Amino acid sequence: MSQFARCTTSKYKFGAHISTAGGISKSVTNAFNVGCNSFAMFLKSPRRWVSPDFSQEEIDQFKKNCKELGYNALTDVLPHGQYFINLANPEKEKAEKSYASFLDDLQRCEQLGIGLYNFHPGSSLKADHEEQLRQLATYINKAHGQTKFVKVVLENMAGTGSLVGSDLKDLHKVIELIEDKTRIGVCVDTCHAFAAGYDISTESAFDAFWADFDHTVGFKYLSAIHLNDSKAPLAANRDLHEKLGEGFLGLEVFRLVAKAEFLRGIPIILETPQPKDEGYGDEIKLLEWLENYVSAEHEQEFQTKCESLQETGAKSRSEQLAKFDKKTAKKTAKKPTKAPAKRARSSVDGDITKQLGSKKVKPAVE
Ligand SMILES: [Zn+2]
Numbered sequence: 182m183s184q185f186a187r188c189t190t191s192k193y194k195f196g197a198h199i200s201t202a203g204g205i206s207k208s209v210t211n212a213f214n215v216g217c218n219s220f221a222m223f224l225k226s227p228r229r230w231v232s233p234d235f236s237q238e239e240i241d242q243f244k245k246n247c248k249e250l251g252y253n254a255l256t257d258v259l260p261h262g263q264y265f266i267n268l269a270n271p272e273k274e275k276a277e278k279s280y281a282s283f284l285d286d287l288q289r290c291e292q293l294g295i296g297l298y299n300f301h302p303g304s305s306l307k308a309d310h311e312e313q314l315r316q317l318a319t320y321i322n323k324a325h326g327q328t329k330f331v332k333v334v335l336e337n338m339a340g341t342g343s344l345v346g347s348d349l350k351d352l353h354k355v356i357e358l359i360e361d362k363t364r365i366g367v368c369v370d371t372c373h374a375f376a377a378g379y380d381i382s383t384e385s386a387f388d389a390f391w392a393d394f395d396h397t398v399g400f401k402y403l404s405a406i407h408l409n410d411s412k413a414p415l416a417a418n419r420d421l422h423e424k425l426g427e428g429f430l431g432l433e434v435f436r437l438v439a440k441a442e443f444l445r446g447i448p449i450i451l452e453t454p455q456p457k458d459e460g461y462g463d464e465i466k467l468l469e470w471l472e473n474y475v476s477a478e479h480e481q482e483f484q485t486k487c488e489s490l491q492e493t494g495a496k497s498r499s500e501q502l503a504k505f506d507k508k509t510a511k512k513t514a515k516k517p518t519k520a521p522a523k524r525a526r527s528s529v530d531g532d533i534t535k536q537l538g539s540k541k542v543k544p545a546v547e
């Protein structure tokens with residue numbers, strides 16, 4: 182038996198982005214072995230356009246593993262799309278190439294009986310943003326017509342401006358244009374939200390964010406959470422995931438997540454930088470501890486844990502803060518009259534848009 186027994190009493194589907202080494206069916210056993218109540222994985226190489234089809238044997242084995250290990254593929258599995266898919270790309274040829282891979286992913290989901298599919302909504306690059314949001318929605322509608330049941334889940338992003346989904350309003354605008362609203366949803370990545378300028382690090386800020394989310398997007402579309410701390414500070418527009426409690430968010434937000442009733446029943450997926458899946462096993466146990474932690478009794482224990490994790494991440498945070506300050510100072514020197522944004526958004530241009538148009542090496546999971 183694994184050292185990370187799966188918790189059957191948790192009210193939450195805490196899980197992680199799991200390796201598929203050895204085949205797609207192995208993701209189920211890998212998830213089980215680190216105690217996941219839900220899991221994510223890539224359906225094909227995240228860095229290559231084309232991958233071999235699944236064999237019927239692999240498809241059968243995936244379904245068998247899900248059944249035996251107690252995962253409902255319709256609700257507990259949230260594959261992640263390839264990073265370079267950009268359905269909002271104004272260049273027709275590139276958008277079509279993205280669509281082919283996107284549709285192929287959705288078809289793979291349906292072969293495996295998977296009900297949810299998360300992807301990055303892309304970038305309008307230098308074109309008209311509203312027009313490209315319409316293009317993105319048109320592609321999703323088309324894909325709905327070519328598939329049967331899988332729900333398309335849009336992930337919020339960490340950048341600014343042209344990067345679709347950095348602003349929650351983008352997600353609302355796309356959803357408005359979707360014909361079958363039962364097959365569209367949103368995944369909130371905690372690191373991306375924070376890096377995009379949505380402060381969620383304290384209880385009041387966390388509550389205000391979710392009120393904003395409900396008002397702008399609507400809770401009924403909330404389909405999943407990506408649970409990550411942030412290596413970069415608030416509004417840095419950097420997509421840099423950190424282990425829980427070690428980054429600029431700190432452990433408090435994860436305690437709030439593990440207490441939030443509205444997050445029960447949806448996949449809550451860790452994408453923290455873990456060299457091995459076992460690291461997720463520890464973080465899932467940490468989340469289960471937070472879920473069951475009673476404030477009065479364990480307050481001291483909680484504070485000690487917060488401090489020790491912050492200590493572990495201290496060096497990395499100070500390095501990132503220095504980079505952020507340098508970048509902000511440069512921008513301010515260039516544009517001294519720029520008015521501050523309404524919320525804590527930075528005028529520093531994110532590096533993510535650039536990545537969509539380049540071959541820059543990216544972290545394991547975003
Ligand atoms: Zn992502």
Ligand SMILES: [Zn+2]
Nearest residue numbers: 370407452547
């Ligand atoms: Zn994510």
